[in-house]
Amino acid sequence: MEKNKQNKLDYVIGTSPNFLEAKTKALKAAKNSFSVLITGETGTGKEVIADLIHWVSDRADYPFIKINCAAIPPELFESELFGYEKGAFTGAVKEGKKGKFELAHKGTILLDEIGDLPLNMQTKLLRVLQDGIIEPVGAVKPIPVDVRIIAATNANLEEMIEKKLFRQDLYYRLNEIRIFLPRLSERKSDIIPIAQHVLNKLNWEFETEVSFAPEVLEYLLNYDWPGNIRELNNVVKSAYFQVDEKTIEVAHLPENILLAQANPISIDNTLEEYLNLCEKRFIIKTLKKNRGNRTKTAKSLGIHRSNLYKKIDKYNININDI
Numbered sequence: 001m002e003k004n005k006q007n008k009l010d011y012v013i014g015t016s017p018n019f020l021e022a023k024t025k026a027l028k029a030a031k032n033s034f035s036v037l038i039t040g041e042t043g044t045g046k047e048v049i050a051d052l053i054h055w056v057s058d059r060a061d062y063p064f065i066k067i068n069c070a071a072i073p074p075e076l077f078e079s080e081l082f083g084y085e086k087g088a089f090t091g092a093v094k095e096g097k098k099g100k101f102e103l104a105h106k107g108t109i110l111l112d113e114i115g116d117l118p119l120n121m122q123t124k125l126l127r128v129l130q131d132g133i134i135e136p137v138g139a140v141k142p143i144p145v146d147v148r149i150i151a152a153t154n155a156n157l158e159e160m161i162e163k164k165l166f167r168q169d170l171y172y173r174l175n176e177i178r179i180f181l182p183r184l185s186e187r188k189s190d191i192i193p194i195a196q197h198v199l200n201k202l203n204w205e206f207e208t209e210v211s212f213a214p215e216v217l218e219y220l221l222n223y224d225w226p227g228n229i230r231e232l233n234n235v236v237k238s239a240y241f242q243v244d245e246k247t248i249e250v251a252h253l254p255e256n257i258l259l260a261q262a263n264p265i266s267i268d269n270t271l272e273e274y275l276n277l278c279e280k281r282f283i284i285k286t287l288k289k290n291r292g293n294r295t296k297t298a299k300s301l302g303i304h305r306s307n308l309y310k311k312i313d314k315y316n317i318n319i320n321d322i
Helices: 002-012 016-028 045-057 074-082 118-131 157-161 168-172 188-206 214-223 230-241 255-259 271-289 296-303 305-314
Strands: 034-038 062-069 108-112 147-151 178-181
Touching: 016 045, 016 178, 034 045, 045 062, 045 147, 074 118, 118 168, 157 168, 168 305, 188 214, 188 230, 214 230, 214 255, 255 271, 271 296, 271 305, 296 305
Parallel strands: 034 147, 034 178, 062 108, 108 147
Antiparallel strands: none
C-alpha cells in the first residue's frame, strides 16, 4: 500500500474483532465502485469509514463530497444535489450552478442520514444509480456522471420501507455492500486507544505534553458511552482544556461519567455503599477543584471544615494525591 494511504489508514483506530470486521469490509469495498451502505448508531464513526473507503480507493485523487441529507431543506434538495441552469428559477445564480453530483465526478459522494432523503428525491437518486446521469433543474438534456455513492444512516431502513417512507428499489441499490458499525460499549478494547489518539492530536496541535492519570483511564473504560466515539472525543477535549498542569485527572471528567462508574458498584452493593462511593467521588472532585484547599472545599460542599476532615479520614482520601 502507498505510504500516504497507509498513513490515512493509521488514523482509523480500533483492533476489536467486531470493528476489524467493518474495517476489513471497508478496505475490500475500496477496491471496487459498488454502492456502500454504512449503518450504526449516531457517533459510531460512519463518516470515518466512508473516509477510509475513499482514501484507499482509485478515486482518492478526485473529489469527496459529503452531504448531510438531514440538513438540507426539502425545496433545495434537487438544486443542491443536481445543480441548475441559468435562469432556472427566481433567485438562481445568473450563470447557473453545478450540483454536488457533478462536482464529485470521478470521485465519491457521501449521503449521510440517507433516511432523511425525501421520497421524490429518492426517485431521482435511483435514476443516478441506475443510469449514471443527472438532470440539473432547468436543463434540456441530462449530464453523465461517474460517482461512487456511499450512504450512511442510524435509521432502520427496513422499517421505513414497511412504512412506505423509503423506496425498496433504492434500498437494494444502496445496499450492495453493507457495513455495520458496533457501539463503542461493544468494543471496549478500543476506548483507550481512541482516547489517546484524540489526546495526541491535541498535544500536537497545541504543542503540549498532557497525559491521562491512570485512574482516568479506568473511568473511561467503565463508562457505557451512549454517545459513542463522538461523546468520547468530546469528553477528552473538554478535559484537556481544563488542565492547568500536564495531567488529565478524574476531577476533569464530567459528572455523568463519575456517577456512572461501574467499578466497584454492582448489583450486590447496598444503597449505603453506593451513596458512600458517590460522596467520596464528589469530595475528591471538589478538593481537586479547590486545589486541595480544605477550607474552600468545606465551604463549596456546605459543611463544616471539621466534618470534612472526618469524611477525608473515613474515605481514606490522600490529600497529597489531589
